[in-house]
Amino acid sequence: MxxxxxxxxxxxxxxxxxVEPGPAACAAVADYAARNLGVDARPADLERAFTAVLPHRSPSGGEGAPEIRGVLGQAFTWLGWPASAGDVEAAARLFFEAASRGxxxxxxxxxxxxxxxxxxxxxxxxxxxxxxxxxxxxxxxxxxxxxxxxxxxxxxxxxxxxxxxxxxxxxxxxxxxxxxxxxxxxxxxxxxxxxxxxxxxxxxxxxxxxxxxxxxxxxxxxxxxxxxxxxxxxxxxxxxx
Structure with a gap:
């Protein structure tokens, strides 16, 4: 054949x-949020938010496909952080850069x-x-x-x-x-x-x-x-x- x-x-x-990418990625986004959104942001806050929103974006069977901008947008909303679409895009890019560094x-x-x-x-x-x-x-x-x-x-x-x-x-x-x-x-x-x-x-x-x-x-x-x-x-x- x-x-x-x-x-x-x-x-x-x-x-x-x-290396494990999660901690560095959450730290990068928390730093962005603290500097640009006027919130007291910590990496642990994002970790809790991801835990809360990801199950709702990933259907059973493992076939669901969450996308970083959607995940971050929901996480910011869950945390009560005010963020524009531009903020979400910028944070998503920072998340990727940190997560892929290793x-x-x-x-x-x-x-x-x-x-x-x-x-x-x-x-x-x-x-x-x-x-x-x-x-x-x-x-x-x-x-x-x-x-x-x-x-x-x-x-x-x-x-x-x-x-x-x-x-x-x-x-x-x-x-x-x-x-x-x-x-x-x-x-x-x-x-x-x-x-x-x-x-x-x-x-x-x-x-x-x-x-x-x-x-x-x-x-x-x-x-x-x-x-x-x-x-x-x-x-x-x-x-x-």
Whole structure:
């Protein structure tokens, strides 16, 4: 079977957080609120507000896709902080900058993406994220990956999150590739593998710690470089989705 495109999950697959992002992000927004909204803002206030509003924005089943501006807007309202749309946008950008500061690309990711491009495969990212793709693109560019990724789809833009197939279908539409000519690589069974199969893609689970075994419907690899072997074998080890 011909494979034209390889889609990847983002965090845990191509990149990882070097530090817990929440505290720094909440601190950045609290500082903005204290300076610009005239409130006595503390990071702990935002943490409480997020706990209060997020359950109402994420439907059961894990498919809901909250977006940072909506989350912050509700959090500010819950706290009674007066904020304009411009304030929310500015705070959201600061939140993203602080949350993504410790992001690191896995050692094998860049080489694999470069190899895929050299061999003529098209590549993209589909991520469950509260941040829209236009937040991510400058960072992806600064990490040196933009030249390898033709699409970057965030659940925040689609309104639905994996395992719902909608984000994956958006990426396939961006590439103009049908599901049966694409594979998806991710590190979680419940969202990545289930989402890929729901969208009709062949699925590969990246298990860097070697804890999972292959099962019907997906292949398991322990390193991204193993994709070269899988693609070289024409995907024969993979059962159909």
């Amino acid at each position: 011909t494979v034209r495109a390889v889609l990847f999950d983002w965090e845990g697959t191509l990149a990882r957080q070097g 992001l690191q690309v896995f050692d094998d990711a860049r080489a694999v993406l470069a190899s895929l491009k050299y061999r003529g495969y098209r590549a993209g990212v589909v991520t469950n994220s509260i941040f829209p793709a236009d937040y991510w693109r400058p960072l992806v560019n600064s990490l040196g990956l933009a030249g390898y990724l033709e699409t970057f789809v965030s659940s925040a833009d689609v309104g639905l999150a994996k395992p719902n197939p909608a984000p994956l279908r958006r990426a396939l539409a961006d590439l103009g590739v049908p599901p049966h000519e694409a594979i998806f690589v991710g590190d979680t069974l419940a969202t990545d593998i289930a989402g890929a199969r729901a969208a009709g893609l062949r699925a590969i689970l990246l298990d860097r710690h070697g804890r999972r075994r292959e099962a019907a419907g997906y292949l398991v690899i322990q390193r991204l470089s193993a994709l070269a072997d899988v693609l070289g074998e024409g995907l024969s080890p993979l059962a159909g989705p």
